[in-house]
Amino acid sequence: MSVLKVIEVLGNSKDSFEDAVQNVITEASKTVKNIKSVYIKDMQVTVDNNKVVEYRVTTKVCFGILD
Template sequence: MSLGKVIEVSAESDKGFEDAIRNGIQTASRTVENIKGAWVSEQKVHVENGRVTGYRVDMRVTFVLE
């Protein structure tokens, strides 16, 4: 029987949402093993002078405990 756990992660990028997701998963995987998936619950942008300057995602990352 497998047991899964979910953590909440926020990550940012100045390139785009996909890059922010990659950054979040990559950072979480430094301390969490067996990551199986993520659900992006929110996407936000930072705007300065009418231009998008940053992308942020809030996500729930699922991993399996051994």
């Protein structure tokens, strides 16, 4: 039987949504081990002078509980 825990993590990037998600995984993995999946709950952008300047994601990171 597996036991999983879910935490909400926000991420951002100046390049893309994909990069923002990768930043979430990179940063979360510094303190969270055994990450199984990332659910993207929300996506948004910051706009300046009619151009996208930042991509933001709200994610749920799912990881296994280690014995």
